[in-house]
Amino acid sequence: MNNSRRDLLKFAGISAAAAAVTGCSAVAGGASNTASDTQTAAGKLLGKHQVVIIGGGWGGLTVAKELKKIDSKFDVTIIEKNESFMSCPFSNANLGGLDGVNLSMLTHDYAQAVERNGYSMLQTSVTGIDRVNKVVHTCKGAVGYDILVLAPGIAYNYKEQFPTWSDDKIAKARRLAPGALIPGAEHIVLERMVKNMDDGDVIITVPSGKFRCPPAPFERASMIANYMKKEGIEGKVIILNETASIAKGAAFKESWNEVNNGMVEHRDNCRIIDVDFDKKEITYGQIVYKDEDDTEGVKTTKTIKYSVFNLIPHNMSNPVIEMSGVATTPDAFMKVKMATSAEKPVSFQTQSDASVYAVGDVVGHAIPPSGQTAIWSGKECAKEIAHVLHGKSYSVASSLPYKSANVCYSMVNGNPEEGIMVNHEFMVAGPVIGSKGSVPKGDEANNKFRSTGLGKATRDWYRGAMRDLFN
Numbered sequence: 001m002n003n004s005r006r007d008l009l010k011f012a013g014i015s016a017a018a019a020a021v022t023g024c025s026a027v028a029g030g031a032s033n034t035a036s037d038t039q040t041a042a043g044k045l046l047g048k049h050q051v052v053i054i055g056g057g058w059g060g061l062t063v064a065k066e067l068k069k070i071d072s073k074f075d076v077t078i079i080e081k082n083e084s085f086m087s088c089p090f091s092n093a094n095l096g097g098l099d100g101v102n103l104s105m106l107t108h109d110y111a112q113a114v115e116r117n118g119y120s121m122l123q124t125s126v127t128g129i130d131r132v133n134k135v136v137h138t139c140k141g142a143v144g145y146d147i148l149v150l151a152p153g154i155a156y157n158y159k160e161q162f163p164t165w166s167d168d169k170i171a172k173a174r175r176l177a178p179g180a181l182i183p184g185a186e187h188i189v190l191e192r193m194v195k196n197m198d199d200g201d202v203i204i205t206v207p208s209g210k211f212r213c214p215p216a217p218f219e220r221a222s223m224i225a226n227y228m229k230k231e232g233i234e235g236k237v238i239i240l241n242e243t244a245s246i247a248k249g250a251a252f253k254e255s256w257n258e259v260n261n262g263m264v265e266h267r268d269n270c271r272i273i274d275v276d277f278d279k280k281e282i283t284y285g286q287i288v289y290k291d292e293d294d295t296e297g298v299k300t301t302k303t304i305k306y307s308v309f310n311l312i313p314h315n316m317s318n319p320v321i322e323m324s325g326v327a328t329t330p331d332a333f334m335k336v337k338m339a340t341s342a343e344k345p346v347s348f349q350t351q352s353d354a355s356v357y358a359v360g361d362v363v364g365h366a367i368p369p370s371g372q373t374a375i376w377s378g379k380e381c382a383k384e385i386a387h388v389l390h391g392k393s394y395s396v397a398s399s400l401p402y403k404s405a406n407v408c409y410s411m412v413n414g415n416p417e418e419g420i421m422v423n424h425e426f427m428v429a430g431p432v433i434g435s436k437g438s439v440p441k442g443d444e445a446n447n448k449f450r451s452t453g454l455g456k457a458t459r460d461w462y463r464g465a466m467r468d469l470f471n
């Protein structure tokens, strides 16, 4: 690879961007740009709001904006731990080194959204929820509510996946092999690792169970391969998938075969046994099945070296959900159980508490955990809450079925820029919202899933989503 180019990347831009996105401890005592943040000592009562939303991500920002659009007199506040917004969507395009894509395209200043949309925002971390007294406890004090919306996104479940790992080893995994599925500094760390890498392999793991944005690890593989090719870095991108399932599978495989020429290698049914982060070595078990009737398979244990490791751990609902004490599903992800009734067969109200709603990746509906879905659920949830505050009733079922509820694009090539897509229809499916997905051909004339049209649509979708959240 071109050395002067790589050295430039090592020092360019990263530290400025890192300063823009900080973790909870750094912001706990920091200043906020809002009306409600008038007192800063922990334990004080900071006041009460009609609607309090926990989480200023894709779901939470949408609920707040929609409520204020429906009735500007609603008193709405968001509690968010990060100082600024960072998008997970399009972060893979940044790893891919696509033209004009950089960290500043992924980050946004919350002050703009507060100013334009009229809600308030308290920048601090939620530490507890008292549903009896309708109070949210934070690092800066307690906030009262009439209606609470839970939109905290996901957390990693290292403990479930690696029960024998010590807290120190898990901390090392977070530092040296960041999952990069959660907004914040881990996207910056992974970018720095990829852009500083020497020749060698990049390993990406894909967890079993429900996880955020199922196509994301596969898009990441395509984009990192694109970057390595562009920069002349020798090596492969190897995907160690705990299952055999690949979201948009036929479309990704088409591009790995035809665009990446064997540079992306997908391995089915691989379970990480151990990682030596100092030696940069992964030991994993793989089960190879002869055919569909083979239930036993042949088990092998392998060790591979890596240059960059993106260990995407098992996912679960953010601990805010457990803090709230609302009922969750018995699986390891702990999705929020949603209310259902004859008048409102599907809802974003929680089953446990008529004053508490949930949106985004944590919901117990059978819909994909995506930003697009978080925006849709945020809009529907806002309608439900607005009707309650106006003394009326609204049923989410009245908006279903919805044919293009989740249109999700993935970038698969940088030169030319090409994308693929999946389209989900949402419908009422018993007590929850269900979905049915299809992956259309983007270039029907050439019978290909990928197309430059879908590459452009990926960029357009991202721009539109940012406008939705921030304008």
Ligand SMILES: Cc1cc2nc3c(=O)[nH]c(=O)nc-3n(C[C@H](O)[C@H](O)[C@H](O)COP(=O)(O)OP(=O)(O)OC[C@H]3O[C@@H](n4cnc5c(N)ncnc54)[C@H](O)[C@@H]3O)c2cc1C
Pocket: 054, 055, 056, 057, 058, 059, 060, 079, 080, 081, 082, 087, 088, 089, 090, 091, 092, 124, 125, 126, 127, 151, 152, 153, 154, 180, 181, 182, 183, 212, 213, 216, 318, 320, 359, 360, 361, 362, 369, 370, 371, 372, 373, 374, 408, 409, 410
């Ligand atoms: C690499 C990648 C690519 C993706 N690509 C796409 C795509 O192309 N299209 C698409 O539709 N989706 C995509 N997604 C999925 C999308 O990012 C998520 O589904 C979406 O962010 C979910 O929204 P949310 O509101 O549930 O959670 P988030 O957006 O994560 O928001 C949760 C917020 O809660 C805050 N929070 C958490 N705990 C606390 C606390 N204790 N106190 C205060 N605040 C707290 C967090 O800081 C965060 O800001 C992608 C995801 C990844 C990782």
